[in-house]
Amino acid sequence: MSVTAAEGFVAAGCHAGVKRRRYDMALVATEDLKPVAAAAVFTQNKFAAPPVLLDRRRLRENGGRAAAIVVNSGNANAGTGKQGLADAEAMTVATAGALGVPKETVLVCSTGIIGTPLPMEKILEATPKLVAKRSRAGGHDAARGILTTDHKAKEAVVRGSTFTLGGMAKGCGMIAPNMATMLAFLTTDAEVERDALQAILRDASDRTFNTLNVDGATSTNDTAILLAGGRRGAPDMKEFADAVHKLCEDLTYQMARDAEGMTKMVMLRVTGAASDDEARIAAKSIAENNLVKCSWYGGDPYWGRLLGAAGSAGIAFETEKSMVAYGGVVVSRGGTNARHDAEAVAAHMRNERIEIEVALGLGTGSAQVIGIDLGPGYIKENSRTS
């Protein structure tokens, strides 16, 4: 079900031949083919891929509405220049033609290797078949069609009192040898005006997808899209926003757990910063520090590295006021070792999910990120393209 759990949406997945064997295309569309409110957040990378450039333009020009999204995996259509933009456009034209809708109502996403042109012949040949396969039951096939080296499809459903939200995603960063992309597609049968929908998706993304820091890399293709069909009328907006947050959070955890080479997922909380912004900078600096990430892999509660990373983050920091806790056990205070139950900490470090707090003692700013350890699996996956 997932992306077709909400009333009014159909989906499909198929094998076009971009990848050797597995599904490599997906479609999500409205059942009645009418365009609906579409919110979207894209990568901030200035080396953004052609499909991202095209979608941004489409949503600007058509007032933020879409009837369908076509996706291919295996090739990111990034670093492909003018040809890439023409190919992205051609994917929407072919999909629109097969569906019988204006091309302006079709969005497109690609994920996979960078710098190689799309195999357009295969994609264009497969598109009518993909479109013909669409159905209410096609959600899982679509979720398979967007994967790169993910181990499993990522799907989630949240049911509200008057609406349903469904979604699918593929992971980011270390999940893939060359495909450092996060894609998420969400649908709902609630009726939500486009600007409100955009604000809700932006906020939920910031608090979920954007807190997942696998390796500090910002992909050329990151995209999250939320379509609101409206069949079941206007929801309670607070309930709806909470549901979007919950759906995005569920998908984020699924992505973290599936990261290639990942053995530890770290809920890293920075508190007591001079501001929320400074807390975010410190959390990012710690979560991206390779010495810290290696200590997580080794299950080593090496608090000195956390403070070293915080101290060089360029934010306000005073050693004497700092505190570090692993799994709620304070191991350092004032920049020096604190007496603690080492066995309790060691036991906590053996978990797949580790909780760490770094308190700066300077203000009320706080932030949380999800960090991933750095182990041999990451290098194995990322050292060769092929």
Next chain:
Amino acid sequence: MSVTAAEGFVAAGCHAGVKRRRYDMALVATEDLKPVAAAAVFTQNKFAAPPVLLDRRRLRENGGRAAAIVVNSGNANAGTGKQGLADAEAMTVATAGALGVPKETVLVCSTGIIGTPLPMEKILEATPKLVAKRSRAGGHDAARGILTTDHKAKEAVVRGSTFTLGGMAKGCGMIAPNMATMLAFLTTDAEVERDALQAILRDASDRTFNTLNVDGATSTNDTAILLAGGRRGAPDMKEFADAVHKLCEDLTYQMARDAEGMTKMVMLRVTGAASDDEARIAAKSIAENNLVKCSWYGGDPYWGRLLGAAGSAGIAFETEKSMVAYGGVVVSRGGTNARHDAEAVAAHMRNERIEIEVALGLGTGSAQVIGIDLGPGYIKENSRTS
């Protein structure tokens, strides 16, 4: 010879017992025990270690002059709070006592694990022996005494027309399991006024030590000190500045080559940036990107990752104007693949030293950093404290 190559300096190294077996203390001093001009640059980390805090204060109070430097390896005396500051002071007091000089003229450095108090009894017991061993021939022993998990001592000498410069260093970042510190000690028999000496050391450090980016981490203990004894009179200042640069560059290459787990050293040049600052930001962003570093380990000329890192660095970037070259061979132009001799690039990637240029095509800003690949050796060394 190294740090005692210049006239007027003596040195020594010894085993105090901080480490199991190897040398773990070093001394550099003026032969006549008179304080001389001392320039120094320290870590910018706000979680700076007690010896760094003490040295900064000493140099402020004594007008930038020193007669001796005492160093221990195996323990960084960092994350040790007030006790750490008292221990750093005690190291200078003991050294000053044995030499017969005021403690204000003695500087101290430590490198090794963070968060554990120094074994002061062993250090204080060894100090008189260390001081008694000092000689013109003790340079190599001193160079051994400052190492942590470095594989070899790093020493260099540069001879000018009227002066000699000598130095020793220990490496940074991935060189060590828990000892992410760079230390460098330089001496000269030239006579250079303290402010000029400081400016020359600062400039040389920025262009050499600070361009070495092993893993983006800024240590709690990084220190470079240059003592100018003056026996051979005032040098030609241009020649002297060039010689300091050359000495620092030599030591930097030695550190890069000895980085634990390192298989590739990458001379990464960013050109055509809007400013030198933006070039530095882009170069740092690329050199710290784990996907990029893994591609270096694999010898894979994956230019898409370089542009992905530049595009997310927060600087001015326009895909269409970009160019990427490996070993002088242009592989990408305008953000897309450029026809090139793939065999020439593959041959270049097999070298231990790789040259990469990323041209942004926007201005005249440029910067160079020395990047290190990310391979299994790094994780092996950094995943457990013990």
